Amino acid sequence: MPFLQHFCEMLYQSSFGTMLRESNNAFSVIESVHVLSITLLVGTIAVLDLRMLGLILRSVSVSSLARSVLPLSWSGFAVSVTSGFLLFWAEAAKMYVNPSFRTKLVLLVLAGFNALVFHATIYRRAQEWEQQHISPWRARVTAIASLMLWGGVIIAGRAIAYF
Amino acid sequence: MSLHGWFIALARSPLGHAMQTSQWGFAVVEMVHLLGLALLGGSVLIVDLRLLGVILKGDLAITISRSLNRLLLGSLTVMVLSGIALLSEEAGKCYYSPAFRCKMALLAAAVVFHFTLHRQALVRAQSGKPALWSRIAAVVSLLLWLGVGIAGRAIGLL
Numbered sequence: 001m002p003f004l005q006h007f008c009e010m011l012y013q014s015s016f017g018t019m020l021r022e023s024n025n026a027f028s029v030i031e032s033v034h035v036l037s038i039t040l041l042v043g044t045i046a047v048l049d050l051r052m053l054g055l056i057l058r059s060v061s062v063s064s065l066a067r068s069v070l071p072l073s074w075s076g077f078a079v080s081v082t083s084g085f086l087l088f089w090a091e092a093a094k095m096y097v098n099p100s101f102r103t104k105l106v107l108l109v110l111a112g113f114n115a116l117v118f119h120a121t122i123y124r125r126a127q128e129w130e131q132q133h134i135s136p137w138r139a140r141v142t143a144i145a146s147l148m149l150w151g152g153v154i155i156a157g158r159a160i161a162y163f
Numbered sequence: 164m165s166l167h168g169w170f171i172a173l174a175r176s177p178l179g180h181a182m183q184t185s186q187w188g189f190a191v192v193e194m195v196h197l198l199g200l201a202l203l204g205g206s207v208l209i210v211d212l213r214l215l216g217v218i219l220k221g222d223l224a225i226t227i228s229r230s231l232n233r234l235l236l237g238s239l240t241v242m243v244l245s246g247i248a249l250l251s252e253e254a255g256k257c258y259y260s261p262a263f264r265c266k267m268a269l270l271a272a273a274v275v276f277h278f279t280l281h282r283q284a285l286v287r288a289q290s291g292k293p294a295l296w297s298r299i300a301a302v303v304s305l306l307l308w309l310g311v312g313i314a315g316r317a318i319g320l321l
Contacts, residue, residue, distance in 0.1 A: 031316075032313060032316040032317075035312075036309075040204065040208070043205025043206070047209055056230050056231055056234055060222055060227070060230075065219070068218035068219050072208065072212075162190050
């Protein structure tokens with residue numbers, strides 16, 4: 001058995017995983033927290049992306065919006081990863097073979113990579129372009145990629161339950 | 164026709180029929196509903212945190228709100244339309260669901276509050292330290308919208 005699959009089986013059969021899976025309320029409550037924290041994460045990132053596309057908040061500079069919004073996005077990220085890991089723990093053996101779960105993880109990695117590239121390159125020179133109503137094309141490309149990837153994370157995440 | 168009659172009519176409409184019989188219909192509309200939620204949540208949060216004086220203090224609350232209003236109302240429209248489609252799948256059952264009733268009451272309160280007192284607070288908010296009533300308006304707005312979300316999540320569970 002591959003190592004990852006073995007690890008998932010172990011989590012699934014652990015007493016904590018079993019307790020979560022068989023609980024009446026704990027799983028649903030964690031799921032609700034997960035949905036709300038994703039709203040916080042993706043909603044705030046989308047606001048920044050739409051600003052870079054010049055669709056909203058043109059009077060606010062990109063870096064001042066980023067400074068306001070990114071702590072919220074990170075809080076949402078921390079809560080959604082924690083709650084997501086607990087949900088995974090309860091269903092790990094099923095998640096290992098779930099195509100939607102795998103897709104979601106790949107999209108998450110891509111979304112993270114996209115954000116990393118943005119911060120390491122274009123955003124470093126933000127003071128040169130942040131006052132512009134519409135950001136340079138490379139910033140717009142990352143914004144569109146971000147909207148698509150995070151949207152994909154939500155879609156794939158919802159689809160997990162249907163497999 | 165009674166309210167219950169309207170719910171039954173919705174369930175028996177072509178839309179309800181399509182939602183009940185298609186294999187992926189409900190899932191796809193649910194995804195649209197969630198994407199709308201992310202955008203609505205983001206815009207509500209930014210406006211209310213500005214009203215609270217937590218972020219974007221350099222701009223007036225009303226400027227932030229005006230700029231985000233289209234996104235807020237646009238995503239709300241997407242959520243209401245996708246919500247009606249989701250409702251049509253099991254309208255008869257939702258009519259009796261306490262979570263659904265609670266969600267609709269909170270939604271009505273949130274929308275009315277948005278267009279009345281919340282709007283007044285935005286118009287009257289000056290730059291600088293926010294007044295007590297603007298902070299109260301922001302907190303009430305956040306709690307109402309959060310309540311809509313939590314009650315909505317509960318529909319599938321209760």
